[in-house]
Amino acid sequence: MSNKTNRVSETVIRRLPIYHRYLTDVIEKGVERISSSELSNLTGFTASQIRQDLNNFGGFGQQGYGYNTIDLREQIDKILGMDHVYNTVIVGAGRLGSAIANYNEFKENGFKIQALFDSNPEIVGTEIDSIPVISVDKMEEYIQNKNIDVAIITVPREYAVDVINRLIECGIKGIWNFAPIDISVPDNVVIENIRLNDSLLKLSYYLKENFL
Numbered sequence: 348m349s350n351k352t353n354r355v356s357e358t359v360i361r362r363l364p365i366y367h368r369y370l371t372d373v374i375e376k377g378v379e380r381i382s383s384s385e386l387s388n389l390t391g392f393t394a395s396q397i398r399q400d401l402n403n404f405g406g407f408g409q410q411g412y413g414y415n416t417i418d419l420r421e422q423i424d425k426i427l428g429m430d431h432v433y434n435t436v437i438v439g440a441g442r443l444g445s446a447i448a449n450y451n452e453f454k455e456n457g458f459k460i461q462a463l464f465d466s467n468p469e470i471v472g473t474e475i476d477s478i479p480v481i482s483v484d485k486m487e488e489y490i491q492n493k494n495i496d497v498a499i500i501t502v503p504r505e506y507a508v509d510v511i512n513r514l515i516e517c518g519i520k521g522i523w524n525f526a527p528i529d530i531s532v533p534d535n536v537v538i539e540n541i542r543l544n545d546s547l548l549k550l551s552y553y554l555k556e557n558f559l
């Protein structure tokens with residue numbers, strides 16, 4: 348992972364998308380400025396925690412005024428790299444890969460899905476939401492020619508390590524991995540593992556604690 352990201356703690360980075368989401372809500376309601384206490388009421392984080400988080404990046408508020416909602420969201424966009432477009436591909440055009448390809452919101456976050464790759468000849472040559480499904484045999488060539496930055500991994504577990512290693516070999520910078528595997532990647536590659544099941548088990552725990 349890059350040193351730039353390492354300078355700020357992961358817990359702070361995890362809170363920034365939450366600030367972003369609430370700011371978007373209030374901007375849509377026409378709110379132009381917001382104090383750290385108001386943000387605290389919305390997000391559940393303390394006002395001092397919020398000020399401390401934003402101070403990590405230079406602080407954008409003014410005493411007695413609070414934050415301009417649009418400016419603050421723009422600053423968070425920049426911190427999160429959302430002002431950048433990442434050329435993205437999906438490897439594995441099955442149920443999950445197709446669902447992600449059909450979900451247009453990721454484009455608004457800067458992740459532009461250019462192609463899906465799959466090994467199944469029955470779906471190679473088709474399109475999902477106007478995005479082409481290409482043979483995985485052509486993956487390296489495509490990634491290098493089209494300057495692809497990010498790959499989303501939605502292949503079955505047993506193929507994921509091989510696919511990820513191939514992607515690293517051909518210079519991919521970021522991996523959003525949904526396959527249930529543990530893999531270490533070189534320092535010049537960023538990987539984010541997503542485990543819906545972990546979250547579901549957490550829900551199960553709280554259901555058990557509260558209702559059983």
Ligand SMILES: NC(=O)c1ccc[n+]([C@@H]2O[C@H](COP(=O)([O-])OP(=O)(O)OC[C@H]3O[C@@H](n4cnc5c(N)ncnc54)[C@H](O)[C@@H]3O)[C@@H](O)[C@H]2O)c1
Pocket residue numbers: 438439440441442443444464465466467483500501502503504506510524525526527541542543544
């Ligand atoms: N992280 C999560 O929370 C979460 C949730 C659901 C599924 N998953 C994981 O996502 C992955 C996909 O699940 P799914 O339900 O979409 O499976 P699926 O079987 O519907 O789709 C997998 C696709 O990958 C393709 N494929 C197989 N080997 C390939 C290879 N070597 N190169 C390219 N394509 C290949 C298949 O042809 C198929 O189209 C699995 O690893 C699953 O465990 C993760």
